Amino acid sequence: MEQKGERKNDMDWVLSLVIITISLALPLHVSCSDVYSRSDFPEGFAFGSGTSAYQWEGAAAEDGRKPSVWDTFVHSRNLDNGDITCDGYHKYKEDVQLMVETGLDAFKFSISWSRLIPNGRGPVNPKGLQFYKNFIQELVTHGIEPHATLFHYDLPQALEDDYGGWLNRTIIEDFTAYADVCFREFGSHVKFWTTINEANIFTIGGYNDGITGPGRCSRKCSSGNSSTEPYIVGHNLLLAHASASRLYRQKYKDMQGGSVGLSLYAIGFSPSTSSKDDEMAAQRARDFDLGWMLAPLTLGDYPYVMRRSIGSRLPDFSEEESELVKGSSDFIGIIHYLAAIVTNTKPYFPGYSDYYYDTGVTSSYTCNITTSQCSVTPWALEGVLEYIKQSYGNPPVYILENGKTIKGDFQLQLKDTPRIEYLHVYMGAVLSAVRNGSDTRGYFVWSLMDVYELLGGYGKSYGLYYVNFSDAHLTRSPKLSAHWYSAFIKGDATFLGSQGISQLQSNFSSSSL
Template identity: 75%
Template sequence: MEQNRERNRAMELVLNLFTIFLLLALSGRVTCCGRNDFPEGFAFGAASSAYQWEGAFDEDGRKLSVWDTFLHSRNRSNGDIACDGYHKYKEDVQLMVETGLDAFRFSISWSRLIPNGRGPVNPKGLQFYKDFIQELVSYGIEPHVTLFHYDHPQYLEDDYGGWINRRIIEDFTAYADVCFREFGHHVKFWTTINEANVFTIGGYNDGITPPGRCSSPGRNCTWGNSSTEPYIVGHNLLFAHSSVSRLYKQKYKETQGGSVGFSLFALGFTSATDDDIAIQRAKDFYLGWMLGPLIYGDYPEEMKNSVGSRLPVFSKEESEQVKGSSDFIGIIHYLAASVTNIELKRSLSGNPDFYSDMGVSMTYLGNFSAFEYAVAPWAMESVLEYMKQSYGNPPIYILENGTPMKQDLQLQQKDTPRIEYLHAYIDAVLNAVRNGSDTRGYFVWSFMDLYELVKGYEFSFGLYSVNFSDPNRKRSPKLSAHWYSAFLKGNTRFLGSQGIMQLQQNNFSSSASS
């Protein structure tokens, strides 16, 4: 009889555990994976960028970038001070150490290092980056450096039009040469261009980001041509990247042993009507635009047919120069979108632009206008699977992934939705890796609250809050910082819904006793 009772209790326990698992699975909150499930050497980090973090916009020889003039001329909030990382970088590195980051991704301000974009190097700017990089590596944090994060010097824009002129390729290569020479003994991971596709669309098709060029109605652009300039700029970005990549291979790779990559903004596409044609067109325009030349040496056929003579043409020599020039692809991913094929038509101004050329309507999942992203980890997985299947499975670093919340110093400390988002997407990355994706690293955007390039200080992505009303820019860990730190240190107690609740209780108790 006692044996029967024990057997019944065991069966009841098994049934209860199965029921709990089933409920979690049905709720969409089941979590399976911890840090130790990833391959050895997989890098976990967090990210920022120069304009959004450094501040000190007119100090120590730095001159204006296109972001400075764009925001000042529109009387909008700006990154003049931002997080004051220029002065507080040692404090921030200590937070990275406490969090347990393997790596930190940041960008170099071209305007701080070479104020006019070409010519003399600014010694104080040079020393700042040397000191910052040294601070990182002294604590075992791997620096991942982006050379261009939307912020070329205003001088080059005034002189010859910046990225619409091929002259910038030579200046960008010379700037990269300085970076490789001065920082390359510590930096092994270089990204040339950040979000090349979105930088081009925002700055030259929509005019909503610097340099604010467009010909779309209602955009208040005073110059630009949305039907041609996005494609000209995209072409020049690819040439600039390949020029820098070739320089590194010829002059630095043998002694420094690093790698040079190129990054893209990647949406996960779906269709409410199972419209495979619309999905493929969207992929060709958003990803194939840059990946086609980098992997295969030319633009996708769909783009060439749609854009026609407005799309620049690669000579055979140029195609060979661009093809294979990226050691890795940086993926920036936040969102999923539903697409529907539409009849090709001219934009409202009577001229074609990027969107009319693409020929699909697109709706972001979630409430995009309220800056609320849907938690759709399948989108991350689908992007990585598509890269594997369609572009030869290149090495990938996910250089940005995260979700925004409205800036509120009281509420944002308990940012449980961010934890749920991050864990879902990290699990999706692991699924992709287990399915053969050559993904090698994952970086949370962002390490701390920053000046966000579209929304300013209204919304924040940070693991650490920054009190922008405080002259000292006080940093404070959010619940997500505690969670990510526990994850990085292999602590699985806080995985899943129950673990998050426990983390909340622990954090509340420690806050109440302090």
């Protein structure tokens, strides 16, 4: 217990460098009194939800699956784990029925590399292959569009042990071979492929802060180099994505007709004052957050400000690599939860370089990852979409994660009105961005059900459906937000706006679940 407590303090120390909780008294473009319906969105706009393999599947040691770096990370630190979690591996048919009842158009999930190819390279695991075929078929049979992610934080531990995983360019070849298996085996039904989930934040968490697997950093970690490794890993992620995308276009696209994209964690940055220095700092923060990956994907190289700040620590693209990466994403997946106010300063320690120091800014965030207390700032999501439209050629965008955690007892979990109010204003912000010309094509609520959260274990609850983790059957129960989201998707305007939400809550309270 003492070691676990010490580790938590270490993680809090790292987070405290980055996260300062504030409340923003800024006007919202959409309020809960505003009424809009699904019909206000463009035809074909997808409303969905999602989970990921390690957070939902469980069955961590069953049917040939081998450990990923996330298994190793949480078990070595005595943290909550996903060994069982929702047991989606066995209960996937039941969960697809929940999707059907909710009326989802689409579902975002990830494929566990170490379940499909346990050693990361070499033979395919037939039981893992069959599970994903069965699950995808179940989705398609019920009219739910599969959105598959190839990598969601869970690199096979075997590749980490063999050559250092994402730090080694060998990963590009192995990731492309893994993608080839997925495209070949599942591509007749899967038309939307995300190569890397949250490519930027995965890199920062795992190789700068050390708070996610594989847990590498310069300070408070047993190994790592925060001044160089984030940029090496980010470079290899981009090259692996581009290699898989090229493979799809050359070998599968004409036959399968799908698309391949990259997912990024997007923060809405605003300057703390109207000074030129702070406005430039906010732009610098955007370049480091989104431009780090979006500039190579659209222009073939990193932003100039990153080159100037990081210098030789930032890898170079060869001419061939630049052409490979440029234009390699058919769409951009956006993960959004928070905003930040930016000040032009040099934080932290003189003579110490890491990702945050390189940005040259101090950011005060609207969400504290440790406590999960967040301000509601839908304008930030609208601003991100507008920025991508103006700065990066208005590519197709899918909001692949957005949601709110609710803490409390069972009844508070089920009557999650604050989550409904949150979703209402954020979906309204997306609608506003679309009306202003953003090519945003879908919105996915995180998450379909309560799952193992990568940074919060089982202490956080984002689900539309409650999961009783104390029950051997892991019983699922709809929350008020599940009823609201279902009504919205199905075009029932009765429960839209503040009065409708109150009516829905009244109906929910009088019904038996």
